[in-house]
Amino acid sequence: MSSDTLNLTLRVWRQAGPDKPGGFCDYQLEGVSTHMSFLEMLDVLNEKLIAAGDEPVAFDHDCREGICGMCSLMINGQAHGPDRGTTTCQLHMRRFASGETITIEPWRASPFPVVRDLVVNRSAFDRIIQSGGFVSVNTGNAPDGNCIPVPGHRQEIAMDAAACIGCGACVAACKNASAMLFVSAKVSQLSILPQGQPERAGRVLNMVAQMDKEGFGSCTNTSECEAACPAEISVSHIARLNREYMKALIFADR
Amino acid sequence: MFRVASDTLNSRVPAGPLEQKWDKHRFNLKLVNPANKRKYSVIVVGTGLAGGSAAASLGELGYSVKAFCFQDSPRRAHSIAAQGGINAAKNYPNDGDSIWRLFYDTIKGGDYRAREANVYRLAQVANNIIDQCVAQGVPFAREYGGTLANRSFGGAQLSRTFYCRGQTGQQLLLGAYQALMRQVSTGRVKMYGRREMLELIVSNGAARGIVVRNLENGKLEVHTADAVVLCTGGYGNVYYLSTNAKGCNVTAAWRCHRRGAFFANPCYTQIHPTCIPVSGDYQSKLTLMSESLRNDGRVWVPKNKADQRPPGQIPDDERDYYLERRYPSFGNLAPRDISSRAAKERTDAGFGVGESGLAVFLDFRDAIARDGEDVVRKKYGNLFHMYEKITAENPYKVPMRIYPAVHYTMGGLWVDYNLMSNLPGLYVLGEANFSDHGANRLGASALMQGLSDGYFVIPYTIGDYLAGSKHSKLAEDAPECRAALQDAENRITKLLSVNGRRSVDSFHRELGLLMWDYCGMARTKAGLEATVPRIRALREEFWNNVRVPGEGSTLNQSLEKAGRVADFMEFAELLAVDALHRNESCGGHFREEYQTEDGEAARDDENYSYVAAWEFQGAGNEPVLHREPLVFENVKPSTRSYK
Amino acid sequence: MSALLRILGLPALFLSKVPGLGSVIRALSTSVGQKLLMATSGLSLVDFLIVHLGGNLQLYAGEEVFNAYAAKLHSLGPLLAIAEIGLFSMFALHIGLAVSTAAMNSTARASSYAMKQTKQGLFVLPSGGASNWMMVTGLLIFVFLVSHILDMKLKKGFGVSYPPAAADAGDATNAFQNVKAVLQHPPHAILYFVCLIALGIHLSHGIRSALQTFGLNHKNWNFILRWTGFLLAWAIAGGFISVVAWALAVKN
Known part of the structure; x- marks a missing residue:
């Protein structure tokens, strides 16, 4: 670590509303502690803007510990910034150098319209889950937990997929704005577990159809999503989705 | 600083042996005919473990549900951040666990300041929660042979905690979220994201609706229903720095408190x-x-x-x-x-x-x-x-x-055995209520309580209320709705018009520091007495000197924060008063004057074995204390020892 | 673009009305379905390339062997025609799907980033950033395809002087000399060389990508799958390039 504080130029996307034109604004920020998280740095910027009578930069955030999936941001062209397996809220300023210009943009994808500044609407993800990302079991209907054994290693793979935080970094990073990693994570989790079997074929067909309907792009197996995913979800789940899809295509009773 | 009411609160705990209370009570609850359920509408505010599971379960039963959350998606509620696990007395490890032991550990862990019947019910339904979550596809850790794994957790001498790596809360929440999404797809639940509840609508003494602000475009909306279920989490952010998510707030609960709901045990905060x-x-x-x-x-x-x-x-x-x-x-x-x-x-x-x-x-x-x-x-x-x-x-x-x-707040809105507050039709679930953890919560119990309330309590108890309620549909432009809407609008206008010099965050930070120093891990009479006027002064400065830039008609995060901090400013005072009034140490409430020789908390069961439920009398006015005596028929409060 | 998409979608629209086929066609029309078709057509084209390369490599065995091989191919008559129709429909499908997915993708990212960097390593071996060049390399391969058909099949290669056909033996007897004539023409040699490099790049992502689309991804096998895809791609491209190099080397 060279010094404890940084002087930065921030190039931030500002957009007053969904249908308003947007553009970059440059801000100088001095004396940024290297121990700050990226969002704390933005807090400091906002305090400065408020003091100067300007409107603060709107950005999504909530838990600030990397699990809620609310924070986003394209930082210097990388979803959640330069570190792998990290959300923006966990990214720390020690990763940057003094004098640097940092470009901050919202997620860009047609199904994720900008609400304001860096805030986008990700409700498309909810609608994809609504189309089949669940097990249809009513409350009170469940047998004893141990009646459904799951081999330890299968459960681990399911958990790898289930770790998705739904932040949308996969879509943001993909050159095609494809949501395949997100969709495959849920399809994969539920296709591995015995609980997901009854609805297996319909789930993958419906979720893919909804994904297309939302206007996401097509997967070209570039694996950029995997590199950008803060939960480090592997593209092997996309392969599993493809297998599930083929099986459903051929064998599903429709 | 406060007045004491002479009444005692009725917790409506059914009579009979502890083990049979819940069964018998369920039998006595009125039922709503399946065909009639869709005629009843329920508003669920908050979509964490409690809200998500409640909205999903009520939807499954056939009620017309509207669910609200301030995040962009119900999947992001802060339940998601719970790491460790969820307790249940399955006794899978064969180490001597039982419902009774889980009940006992939780009562003792809460330093004998929780209601026996509620805690016993919690321990009873805990096993069903595990089954339900497994059936939903929650990937709980497994042994090599495929059976469920357990680990030990603070405050227990056996392994009863089920977990999904270090992200149990996430997986349980996603389970509830998926169940909720399923109901949304059937049309039985209508989901409203990025909505913040600003007012409760009370009509003829019953909770009948809410006013929310659409955070994306600033529009205020009125939603009415036959009952309101509040699942809005805890108030830990009154300390500014906490493990809570940045958005966690007391606003929904406080707005209900201002409309008459009692706030219980606010001084029980978990560090x-x-x-x-x-x-x-x-x-x-x-x-x-x-x-x-x-x-x-x-x-x-x-x-x-x-x-x-x-x-x-x-x-x-x-x-x-x-x-x-x-x-x-x-x-x-x-x-x-x-x-x-x-x-x-x-x-x-x-x-x-x-x-x-x-x-x-x-x-x-x-x-x-x-x-x-x-x-x-x-x-x-x-x-x-x-x-x-x-x-x-x-x-x-x-x-x-x-x-x-x-980290967590055991206090919350007062509720009876049915999880209904003193306002008819207002139910409070999860961390937002005060009910199950007494003065201290054991690890892996919050998830248990949230899901217990949502999956296995509210579906039965709300039917009893709805079946017995005789009210007609409340129009969205009824006078009481218009008045609540006007109140919310006035407050927003007021916040935007102060136009002072200090940012919302600077006030929040100052309030938090004050609370941490004097109402934090250790409290004293002198410190608390000095804090109350300082909170009042800060509140006054807030309303004269806060700067909320921007307008009310767009996404305005400063305005959102300002509304929440304004409520924290009022709530903080109640927390301090409650801490001051409770002249004992118990669980998370530690008064330095009341400790044993070796520095442990010294309870005063003779004078303080009660739930303190506060009634609002106007900001700055002395609140009124209502007491619900705690009756221990099955365990004998003793000095809590972990030596 | 969208008009083009509608035209491309017409056969699917027609087929989806056929009883029993409808649901399958609909499932094949989604983004994942299109990928499956893309992979199917791509891998069958790879098969064709392997067979074609096998033929080409017979050039090394000398004029007689190669011409005999060419003659045998031509003697297949209607079978050859059927194979050619199959081949061209695979090309058409592959290209059509490429256009359709590209259109879908550009709509999905209507406004682009001011700055975009990959989070994958600088050299993601073995395929590198090949996946980002599929459109460009695909286009080059298309140019090559057109030129190749003109050069070799129709003998209308621009600027190429073909040897006179032997009057009694038909076209095929001259195949060896024809190939040399085309490849020894410098602009063609350069064009072929560049396009075959593009082919190598295209396949180095394409083969692995097709396997992923078919769901072949397993941590125990990924290393082998990845390198097999890469090596096969460059073996094919390298094989064809060696023919270009050979033709230049035997220039006399």
């Missing part, structure tokens, strides 16, 4: 012992390190205050493993309140480590030597990774530095 210490004044939140780490990590400070050696070079006989020393039978697994206070005791005495001196070590050296780094990585890898990301230190090599931080 979690294992959090990453504060590193600077820009800090925006504190990060929890799961309590499960204490299964293998050992907590210590140097015996010599002036010891400046790197921790690895301090030999064992110069280390003070103070939890093991003070509580030999529970050791590092002592409950949260006890461990937190023990850390505070050491750092106050000058033995703290790190730059600020406000930290203790949590050391995995021995576990790594015993089990190897790989085993430790498998159990805690993601937590270690998170620690390293935040502190840039490698916990496999140097001990973690940890310090207590505000």
Whole structure:
């Protein structure tokens, strides 16, 4: 670590509303502690803007510990910034150098319209889950937990997929704005577990159809999503989705 | 500072033996005919474990449900951040667990300040929760043979905690979220994201609707229903720095309190012992390190205050493993309140480590030597990774530095056995109510309570109310709706028009510091007495000097924060008054005047074995105290000992 | 673009009305379905390339062997025509799907980033950033295809002087000399060389990508799958390039 504080130029996307034109604004920020998280740095910027009578930069955030999936941001062209397996809220300023210009943009994808500044609407993800990302079991209907054994290693793979935080970094990073990693994570989790079997074929067909309907792009197996995913979800789940899809295509009773 | 009402609150706990209360009660509850259910509408505010599971379950039953959350998606509620696990007395490990033992541990853990019947019901339905979640596809940890795995957790001497790596809350929430999404797809639940509840609508004495602000476009909306279910979480953010998400707030609960709902035991706040210490004044939140780490990590400070050696070079006989020393039978697994206070005791005495001196070590050296780094990585890898990301230190090599931080709030809106507040038709679930944890919550019990309330309590109890209610549909432009809407609008206008010089955050930070210093881990009469006028002064300055830029008609995050902080400013005073009125130490509420010789909390069962439920009398006016006596028919309150 | 998409979608629209086929066609029309068709057509084209390369490599065995091989191919008559129709429909499908997915992708990212960097390593071996060049390399391969058909099949290669056909033996007897004539024409040699490099790049992502689309991804096999895809791609491209190099080398 060279010094404890940084002087930065921030190039931030500002957009007053969904249908308003947007553009970059440059801000100088001095004396940024290297121990700050990226969002704390933005807090400091906002305090400065408020003091100067300007409107603060709107950005999504909530838990600030990397699990809620609310924070986003394209930082210097990388979803959640330069570190792998990290959300923006966990990214720390020690990763940057003094004098640097940092470009901050919202997620860009047609199904994720900008609400304001860096805030986008990700409700498309909810609608994809609504189309089949669940097990249809009513409350009170469940047998004893141990009646459904799951081999330890299968459960681990399911958990790898289930770790998705739904932040949308996969879509943001993909050159095609494809949501395949997100969709495959849920399809994969539920296709591995015995609980997901009854609805297996319909789930993958419906979720893919909804994904297309939302206007996401097509997967070209570039694996950029995997590199950008803060939960480090592997593209092997996309392969599993493809297998599930083929099986459903051929064998599903429709 | 307050007035005492002469009445006693009726908790509506059914009579009969403890084990049979819930069964018999369910039999006595009125039912709604399946065909009639869709005619009843229910509003659910908040979509965490309690709200998500409640909305989904009510939808499954056939009610017309509207669910609201302030996040962009219901999947993001802060339940998601719970790491460690969820308790249930399945006794799968065959180590002697039982419903009774879970009940007993929870009552004792709560320092005998919880309602027996509620806690017993919680222990009873806990097993169903595990089954339900497994059926939903929640990937709980498994043994090699495919059966469910358990681990031990603070405050218990056996393994009853089910977990999904270090992200149990996430998986349980996603289970509830998916169940909710399924109901949304059937049309039985209508989901409203990015909506913040600003007012409760009360009509003829019953809760009948809410006013929300659409955070994306600033529009105020009125929603009416036959009942309102509040699942809006805790108020830990009154301390500004806490492990809560930035958006967590007391607004929904406080707005209900202002409309007549009693607020119970606000002074019961939980300070979690294992959090990453504060590193600077820009800090925006504190990060929890799961309590499960204490299964293998050992907590210590140097015996010599002036010891400046790197921790690895301090030999064992110069280390003070103070939890093991003070509580030999529970050791590092002592409950949260006890461990937190023990850390505070050491750092106050000058033995703290790190730059600020406000930290203790949590050391995995021995576990790594015993089990190897790989085993430790498998159990805690993601937590270690998170620690390293935040502190840039490698916990496999140097001990973690940890310090207590505000984590959970046991207090909340008062509810009866049916989880209904004193306002008919207003139900309160999960952390937002006060019901099950007494003065201190044990680890892995919050998830249990949220899901118990949502999956297995509210579906039955709300039917009883709805079947008995005779009200007609409330129009969205009825006078009481218009009045509530007007109140919400006026407040927004007022916040935007102050146009002072200080930002909302600066006020919140100041309030938080005040609360942490005087209403935090240890409280004194003098400190609390001095704090109340300071809170009032700060509140007054807030309304005269806050600057909320922007307009009300767009996404305006400053305005959102301002509304929440304004409510914290009122709520903080009640918290301090409650702490001041409770002249005893119990669980998370530690009054320095009331402690035993060896520094443990000294309860006063004779005078304070009651729930303190406060009635609002106007901001700045003395609140009225209503008491619900706590009756212990099955366990005998004793001095809580973990030695 | 969208008009083009509608035209491309017409056969699917027609087929989806056929009883029993409808649901399958609909499932094949989604983004994942299109990928499956893309992979199917791509891998069959790879098969064709392997067979074609096998033929080409017979050039090394000398004029007689190669001409005999060419003659045998031509003697297949209607079978050859059927194979050619199959081949061209695979090309058409592959290209059509490429256009359709590209259109879908550009709509999905209507406004682009001011700054975009990959989070994958600088050299993601073995395929590198090949996936980002599929359109460009695909286009080059298309140019090559057109030129190749003109050069070799129709003998209308621009600027190429073909040897006179032997009057009694038909076209095929001259195949060896025809190939040499085309490849020894410098602009063609350069064009072929560049396009075959593009082919190598295209396949180095394409083969692995097709396997992923078919769901072949397993941590025990990924290393082998990845390198097999890469090596096969460059073996094919390298094989064809060696023919170009050979033709230049035997220039006399």
